[in-house]
Amino acid sequence: QVQLQESGPGLVKPSETLSLTCSVSGGSITGYYWSWIRQPPGKGLEWIGYTFYIGSTNYNPSLKSRLNISMDTSKNQFSLELSSVTAADTAVYYCARRYCIGVNCFVDYWGRGTLVTVSS
Amino acid sequence: DIQMTQSPSSLSASVGDRVSITCRASQSVSNFLNWYQLKPGKVPKLLIFAASSLQIGVSSRFSGSGSGTDFTLTISSLQPEDFATYYCQQSYGNPYTFGQGTNLEIK
Numbered sequence: 001q002v003q004l005q006e007s008g009p010g011l012v013k014p015s016e017t018l019s020l021t022c023s024v025s026g027g028s029i030t031g032y033y034w035s036w037i038r039q040p041p042g043k044g045l046e047w048i049g050y051t052f053y054i055g056s057t058n059y060n061p062s063l064k065s066r067l068n069i070s071m072d073t074s075k076n077q078f079s080l081e082l083s084s085v086t087a088a089d090t091a092v093y094y095c096a097r098r099y100c101i102g103v104n105c106f107v108d109y110w111g112r113g114t115l116v117t118v119s120s
Numbered sequence: 121d122i123q124m125t126q127s128p129s130s131l132s133a134s135v136g137d138r139v140s141i142t143c144r145a146s147q148s149v150s151n152f153l154n155w156y157q158l159k160p161g162k163v164p165k166l167l168i169f170a171a172s173s174l175q176i177g178v179s180s181r182f183s184g185s186g187s188g189t190d191f192t193l194t195i196s197s198l199q200p201e202d203f204a205t206y207y208c209q210q211s212y213g214n215p216y217t218f219g220q221g222t223n224l225e226i227k
Contacts, residue, residue, distance in 0.1 A: 044207065044218050044220045044221050045209070045218040046218070047209075047218070049215075058214065061214075061215065062215070096164075101169070101170070103152075104169060104173075104211065105152075105211045106169040106211060107154070107166060108166050108169075108175070110163050110165075111163065112163050113164075
């Protein structure tokens, strides 16, 4: 059973960089797409982007200029970096696995989520 | 971005009821439509993928239907553990987008 666990600071100052790591257990990250999704308080879910183990990425255009998603296959982890954060980036951040059957893709494994607050 | 609109936003129902949640896309997404269940403090759960395919391990009281722009998630007989928030998500266009959620509460 694949399990994901987010880790990182729960409080980030405005204009700084938000950094989170997702540790994957129960399976290798090699060969799969790994994603980040967020949910601001009281709002719906927002797709952030995903990365593939060979290094390719796909980012939400609204975040692309500030975003970096990377993988460390030696640690079975992947990471999110979001720069120049503002209060609008306050959210519960989920790491997740994007899986595809043919051309149909979906998220089949999620982490429990971690709240990141942007405040001075 | 493709806009996803769910209705209703909230729903009160009783154990044993049959309920349906609808999701409408701003343009055709073919059958690239998934449904998720979220509960506070719990790991989110994939229920339905490709509009109507039941994820392994998910109860058969959940079913999905639709194609193009209009989709429905139906729960045939509500159980206590089904009270949660449900989201649709399209995986046709980039970026993937979600509906605003439907909060299913106990009546």
